[in-house]
Amino acid sequence: xxxxxxxxxxxxxxxxxxxxxxxxxxxxxxxxxxxxxxxxxxxxxxxxxxxxxxxxxxxxxxxxxxxxxxxxxxxxxxxxxxxxxxxxxxxxxxxxxxxxxxxxxxxxxxxxxxxxxxxxxxxxxxxxxxxxxxxxxxxxxxxxxxxxxxxxxxxxxxxxxxxxxxxxxxxxxxxxxxxxxxxxxxxxxxxxxxxxxxxxxxxxxxxxxxxxxxxxxxxxxxxxxxxxxxxxxxxxxxxxxxxxxxxxxxxxxxxxxxxxxxxxxxxxxxxxxxxxxxxxxxxxxxxxxxxxxxxxxxxxxxxxxxxxxxxxxxxxxxxxxxxxxxxxxxxxxxxxxxxxxxxxxxxxxxxxxxxxxxxxxxxxxxxxxxxxxxxxxxxxxxxxxxxxxxxxxxxxxxxxxxxxxxxxxxxxxxxxxxxxxxxxxxxxxxxxxxxxxxxxxxxxxxxxxxxxxxxxxxxxxxxxxxxxxxxxxxxxxxxxxxxxxxxxxxxxxx
Amino acid sequence: xxxxxxxxxxxxxxxxxxxxxxxxxxxxxxxxxxxxxxxxxxxxxxxxxxxxxxxxxxxxxxxxxxxxxxxxxxxxxxxxxxxxxxxxxxxxxxxxxxxxxxxxxxxxxxxxxxxxxxxxxxxxxxxxxxxxxxxxxxxxxxxxxxxxxxxxxxxxxxxxxxxxxxxxxxxxxxxxxxxxxxxxxxxxxxxxxxxxxxxxxxxxxxxxxxxxxxxxxxxxxxxxxxxxxxxxxxxxxxxxxx
Numbered sequence: 001x002x003x004x005x006x007x008x009x010x011x012x013x014x015x016x017x018x019x020x021x022x023x024x025x026x027x028x029x030x031x032x033x034x035x036x037x038x039x040x041x042x043x044x045x046x047x048x049x050x051x052x053x054x055x056x057x058x059x060x061x062x063x064x065x066x067x068x069x070x071x072x073x074x075x076x077x078x079x080x081x082x083x084x085x086x087x088x089x090x091x092x093x094x095x096x097x098x099x100x101x102x103x104x105x106x107x108x109x110x111x112x113x114x115x116x117x118x119x120x121x122x123x124x125x126x127x128x129x130x131x132x133x134x135x136x137x138x139x140x141x142x143x144x145x146x147x148x149x150x151x152x153x154x155x156x157x158x159x160x161x162x163x164x165x166x167x168x169x170x171x172x173x174x175x176x177x178x179x180x181x182x183x184x185x186x187x188x189x190x191x192x193x194x195x196x197x198x199x200x201x202x203x204x205x206x207x208x209x210x211x212x213x214x215x216x217x218x219x220x221x222x223x224x225x226x227x228x229x230x231x232x233x234x235x236x237x238x239x240x241x242x243x244x245x246x247x248x249x250x251x252x253x254x255x256x257x258x259x260x261x262x263x264x265x266x267x268x269x270x271x272x273x274x275x276x277x278x279x280x281x282x283x284x285x286x287x288x289x290x291x292x293x294x295x296x297x298x299x300x301x302x303x304x305x306x307x308x309x310x311x312x313x314x315x316x317x318x319x320x321x322x323x324x325x326x327x328x329x330x331x332x333x334x335x336x337x338x339x340x341x342x343x344x345x346x347x348x349x350x351x352x353x354x355x356x357x358x359x360x361x362x363x364x365x366x367x368x369x370x371x372x373x374x375x376x377x378x379x380x381x382x383x384x385x386x387x388x389x390x391x392x393x394x395x396x397x398x399x400x401x402x403x404x405x406x407x408x409x410x411x412x413x414x415x416x417x418x419x420x421x422x423x424x425x426x427x428x429x430x431x432x433x434x435x436x437x438x439x440x441x442x443x444x445x446x447x448x449x450x451x452x453x454x455x456x457x458x459x460x461x462x463x464x465x466x467x468x469x470x471x472x473x474x475x476x477x478x479x480x481x482x483x484x485x486x487x488x489x490x491x492x493x494x
Numbered sequence: 495x496x497x498x499x500x501x502x503x504x505x506x507x508x509x510x511x512x513x514x515x516x517x518x519x520x521x522x523x524x525x526x527x528x529x530x531x532x533x534x535x536x537x538x539x540x541x542x543x544x545x546x547x548x549x550x551x552x553x554x555x556x557x558x559x560x561x562x563x564x565x566x567x568x569x570x571x572x573x574x575x576x577x578x579x580x581x582x583x584x585x586x587x588x589x590x591x592x593x594x595x596x597x598x599x600x601x602x603x604x605x606x607x608x609x610x611x612x613x614x615x616x617x618x619x620x621x622x623x624x625x626x627x628x629x630x631x632x633x634x635x636x637x638x639x640x641x642x643x644x645x646x647x648x649x650x651x652x653x654x655x656x657x658x659x660x661x662x663x664x665x666x667x668x669x670x671x672x673x674x675x676x677x678x679x680x681x682x683x684x685x686x687x688x689x690x691x692x693x694x695x696x697x698x699x700x701x702x703x704x705x706x707x708x709x710x711x712x713x714x715x716x717x718x719x720x721x722x723x724x725x726x727x728x729x730x731x732x733x734x735x736x
Contacts, residue, residue, distance in 0.1 A: 070705030075594035
């Protein structure tokens with residue numbers, strides 16, 4: 001996107017902000033956490049400034065300091081109730097280095113992997129079926145009262161049922177590996193504290209074939225939506241950017257472990273095989289006064305050229321292949337859709353996400369046959385270290401945990417770069433494109449403003465994690481005149 | 495001649511001379527909520543969780559000797575309501591963050607809160623600033639969770655012969671200290687083998703580097719509520735947590 005002297009286009013209005021009309025979408029709904037969007041419009045309703053703000057702050061990085069390191073995987077997962085497993089595992093991976101567990105036992109790694117792929121499955125199902133399907137199935141400006149999971153259940157009962165049951169299966173995988181569906185304690189520094197019994201594996205195996213089948217159906221559903229309206233799906237909010245993700249040493253898609261790879265907007269490899277322990281040499285973060293969420297960028301390219309997207313769309317196109325057959329076939333179809341170039345359209349995130357859902361289901365099916373899951377060698381340790389970095393591909397993208405621990409076993413520093421933070425600039429870019437295309441010069445309605453939210457939802461942001469805030473409230477937007485007086489108010493309840 | 499007995503919530507409970515109401519109840523496997531009491535140590539009656547009504551008067555069950563014919567009320571709404579209030583005060587006076595506490599599931603304070611159906615802290619939390627002492631190579635002291643029961647004080651003094659711990663200050667400023675010039679546990683002769691290392695009913699004295707080795711759901715009070723574990727509470731011994 002073209003950049004102004006003060007930053008990116010539409011990031012900061014060129015005209016005196018005092019002369020512009022302000023519209024706020026506060027809070028953004030059907031996302032995890034609490035954020036808002038502000039628009040500044042001139043007297044002809046032309047969009048002059050668009051910003052996604054994250055408005056609350058909790059500061060886990062600070063209060064984790066001074067706590068014993070073995071508490072950390074259990075404590076930091078409280079960042080979020082949606083994908084706590086990601087934080088739990090990223091912290092455990094970082095602290096594996098501290099306890100000298102350079103290589104986990106086979107049982108421990110497979111149990112963690114199973115937990116994580118269960119997490120990917122449940123989170124992706126939650127996001128697609130509960131949060132985004134209402135927009136995609138009914139239309140962005142359809143009746144607001146119907147745009148929710150209850151509306152989906154009424155109009156498409158089988159789709160809603162499968163969404164609920166897919167999520168339930170993922171939650172059950174988590175329960176059996178972590179002890180609880182939410183906020184369990186399965187991973188410890190150096191391994192895990194529980195195995196999965198043969199009986200529990202058999203219970204999951206009885207259903208997993210159906211889960212793989214429904215996951216295939218979900219991919220087909222997204223593809224049908226794309227095929228029905230390519231003019232919308234291929235261009236809505238589209239912007240070009242670099243992409244970052246973990247990939248396995250052989251180039252395979254891997255959610256649990258690997259090296260960092262970055263591709264540029266044309267798909268060329270910028271960085272490959274990058275050791276995650278050195279992530280701070282690869283990534284820097286910029287702070288902007290108007291948001292609590294930082295803006296990460298590639299150090300070598302700087303903040304203007306070095307921003308990148310993460311998450312399903314980045315991962316599926318960054319890897320060389322997906323190591324399960326059904327998902328790999330679907331990946332090839334997505335790649336072919338780009339006709340030799342990366343697909344950058346935000347709505348293609350849903351397509352990539354459902355391919356990942358299918359991959360997670362296939363991987364769980366494979367793992368459940370592995371007797372290592374019921375093994376007894378669950379943890380290991382070696383020479384103590386003072387520092388560790390753990391990186392994992394969370395449902396929403398690359399998640400980085402970095403800890404330093406003193407000789408008394410207390411955490412001295414903690415740095416968390418969460419998935420949604422990586423996607424800060426991409427989300428801002430997407431909503432600016434949407435605002436220019438759909439809102440410019442028009443009288444704003446709830447349906448039009450929902451277009452902005454549709455673009456944000458495509459990234460499946462977790463604003464709780466991104467700023468460590470919690471909360472979820474209905475959409476409310478206010479219209480103010482130039483003097484700042486409220487002249488209209490809309491809410492999802494009205 | 496029948497042995498002497500008390501009438502505990504209407505049930506005759508025998509005792510031998512010298513036993514307290516708590517001793518008699520434990521021997522009969524009747525649960526009276528308590529925190530500072532431990533059958534191996536001289537009772538001191540400081541936590542007041544074991545408050546019962548004996549012949550119409552509020553008394554500490556762990557310190558009052560049983561007397562033949564004494565009528566004792568224990569499991570009544572009035573007493574449990576008062577005990578719940580005491581628990582709420584203990585929770586807000588410290589920093590009790592159960593979700594990431596290694597003692598969760600093995601903690602008597604938490605178990606009693608469940609047992610007595612404490613649904614909220616009710617009072618405003620104090621959020622005291624109590625840095626942990628991680629100086630010892632084997633043991634972490636997390637003072638945030640201290641409820642001033644003095645079990646570690648008694649165990650270290652009376653069993654270990656070391657007097658590593660003590661209470662200092664008065665009233666609301668009273669707090670647990672380590673008897674070393676530096677105030678650090680590393681500068682004492684404290685050891686994980688000490689009796690004092692194994693009597694804390696909450697999560698103050700913890701073995702280092704072993705957090706969450708036992709999964710949630712398989713811990714002492716996950717398996718069975720504290721009120722059902724009277725026999726084992728009476729048989730607590732060194733090496734057994736809780």
